[in-house]
Amino acid sequence: MEEQKMQINLTPEIAEGTYANLAIIAHSSSEFVVDFVRTMPGMKQAQVKSRIILTPEHAKRLLFALQDNISKYEQQFGKIEMTGHPAPGSTFPLSFGGGEA
Numbered sequence: 001m002e003e004q005k006m007q008i009n010l011t012p013e014i015a016e017g018t019y020a021n022l023a024i025i026a027h028s029s030s031e032f033v034v035d036f037v038r039t040m041p042g043m044k045q046a047q048v049k050s051r052i053i054l055t056p057e058h059a060k061r062l063l064f065a066l067q068d069n070i071s072k073y074e075q076q077f078g079k080i081e082m083t084g085h086p087a088p089g090s091t092f093p094l095s096f097g098g099g100e101a
Helices: 056-077
Strands: 022-027 032-038 047-054
Touching: 047 056
Parallel strands: none
Antiparallel strands: 022 032, 032 047
């Protein structure tokens, strides 16, 4: 059986990317919502730059893909230091406790 490959198109606007330095994650029984936010020093408001909505299965696939890619990155470039950030497993700033989406 021949494997079929999917062609994925990337528009120039999307290829530019959007910088975010905060992710807020919420979930319900049927979906995970990830808001990517850009915060600026001294500002009292922050702008959501992108919202991604995933099924629980796809959220878990994303988790595994990120773990794999971080491992490969650290093998090539060294350990990613988390200075000035909460310890892994904490809920801020990468998650605000998983409230209802």
